Amino acid sequence: MRLVVISGLSGSGKSVALKALEDAGYYCIDNLPADLLPAVVEHLRATECRELAVSIDARSATSLARLPADLGGLREALDLKVVFLETKDDTLVKRFSETRRRHPLSTGERSLTECIRDERNLLAPLRRLAHPLDTSDLSANSLRIWMREFCQIRSAAFTLVFQSFGFKHGIPLDADLVFDVRCLPNPHYQPDLRPLTGRDAPVVAFLRAQPAVLAMFEDIRAYLAKWLPAYIEDNRSYFTVALGCTGGQHRSVWFAETLVEHFRAGYPVLVRHRELP
Template sequence: LEDAGYYCIDNLPANLLSQTMIFLEASGYDKVGITVDARSGDSFLALPELVEQLRLHVDLRLIFLESKTETLVRRFSETRRRHPLSSDERSLREAIVLERELLSEIAQIGHHIDTSDLSANALRGWVKDLISLQSSRLTLLITSFGFKHGIPLDADLVFDVRCLPNPHYDPVLRPQTGRDADVIAFLEGVPEVAEMLADIQAYVTKWLPCYIGDNRAYLTVAIGCTGGQHRSVYFAEHLAAHFATLEQTLVRHRELR
């Protein structure tokens, strides 16, 4: 965020958020990024209501970063850092469980990004893309993934395309992805691919107004195949192209490096 020109504040106590926003606005800051400390006690529990109040007069986006428990344990172990909520009486895993409980309410009103399999550079690019869009419109996020690596935690809708022929079993196509011409030609030669793509487009098109009416800022559609290299990538790219004329659309491929 700082690279994008934002003034950033880290680990702000929740009870200081309103005062800080007033000060920043009076000081002329128009692009601000704030992380709020979960150790803020009772004031943190009131954060969801406070965020909704701020949204009435501030262009505010709430991004909620999350990860699988095993990934969090590994990250803390690798960095040898202490979890903010851990103690002599509370283990790392217990601290993570407690943190999820504390964040459960605020998580419901934020946009989720599952960082379990994201590199720092990928996360940086994803956040940069999100903040570049108009906050007044719903943003459709379309992601491909491989079921063998787990379903994305941030998915609102999940579609399974594993029943379609897999290019992986063709030695020529195996090292390629769903964005390559040979793989595209292979999949477009299968009638069921076009049929399933049309069905998914029709489903999302039908129910998109309902999600917009629910005052959502983001809707994440996840397309999964076995490894996340071919079929899901093809579908995600085509869905993004289809909906780009209707809504703000971003596409990412979790398993492509």
Template sequence: MQIVLISGLSGSGKSIALNVLEDAGYYVVDNLPATLLPQLISTLRGAGYQRLAVAADVRAGASISALPGQIERLHDMVDDLRFIFLEARDETLIQRFSETRRRHPLAEENLTLGEAIARERDLLEPISHLGHRIDTSDTQANTLRAWVKDFMQLEQTAGLTLLFQSFGFKYGIPVDADLVFDVRCLPNPHYDLNLRPLTGRDQPVIDFLEKIPEVGRMFDDIRGFVANWLPAYIRDNRSYLTVAVGCTGGQHRSVYFAERLANHFRDTVRVMVRHRAGARRAHDGRTGNGSGAAR
């Protein structure tokens, strides 16, 4: 039996993730108290269900504090247990609630929306590092759907998944990053008019960067740091390690480094690549602004 747990901040996209899994054939349960997880699994297994997706968050009240213990118990009940934790920056969450005019589940008369979000973040902090964290701050709904599908298509094998994520510092550091590297000190292809519309995945940009000795030195330093400390993270029984590489806009240098690092480690460990600013630019190009991000 395969179980996927979904949790995270209100407004971060949990409904979208659940819809993806439901469309893929999972039996979906939303807003379940964590203490009822073992009973639910036993019941559905007896009924012949093989794939289950469950959302557990602060809407279930104090029971969310029981989730870490329940996860340990579930590992003894099923062979395939996965956990996705969705989050976003405060300003993004405030914008989303303002656009949808929905009430935050922790909203009270004496709490502002910002205070309710801060309270929820504190309550969820103990479980935020238990699974695969996804920062949806600059992510449109279609991109989040694709990321969830990529996550579910990973082969269920023992070991750590190494995620390389490019981003632009002008949009803020991803809140799901475990390690952050800054490559803004390197020459920027943005100032070459022929390279400006391209990305770090395009050969002309790759050729431009690989002619610069400092780029090779920076790559060797980052590669060496990750390689040297990766065994320690594996011994720590982590399932995921997110390495974020940032440049100014997240279009050229950071994308180049994320792709090159992923290619280097692909034969050593399970690897994923994510380009955060690219998803944001694609969305902005269609809408003309930053609205309409994943809910």
């Protein structure tokens, strides 16, 4: 079992870090009382949970004292990583001001800076056991990427979707890239091909016989081969490539099907044809 414990200062990005692991398939628990950690781990191990991430912070103040000992025992029994997110005081003050949220340690008798100071002192023993990360100058996306790399999460969760559509019915709202193939020879004007789709052999043969079709396919294939790794590094879980022709029946369908076959060896792929039954 792999266990990632995320702790740190309020406003340092713990929720973003935990969400990154949730998106990668981890079973995640936010604001777990520290004294419940061993019992939760034991329960989930019995259910064959393989990857667990929990967030523990100053809201567990009354039970933090025994957490270092519990982590020591867990480290011997499973693959444990502890991350401590911290941020400069002025950055935390700015974040709380922008979100207008109340600090968890606020009682109405302490200022925000006093709460931040007290929280640092309270979490100091836990910080010494963890891998620290200063998030003062990190964007949310950079923090997500850092968590993936720190936890050695591969990009297997990335899914590449090819979707055909007809422009006369509008562009798909979930498209990340849109390629317009309406300039290519149209099987619709061949009476024997009109009732068929880009999946049928006669239409496939017609399109493969057109030099312009093959040239555009190669251009799209080369573009995707070059830039897909960059889109994956941008921390995307799904990436939709939309191919559009006039009605979404012939050319766009062939392009989507042919691109799927080409990229299937390198990526988890899906194909969708919006205009086909």
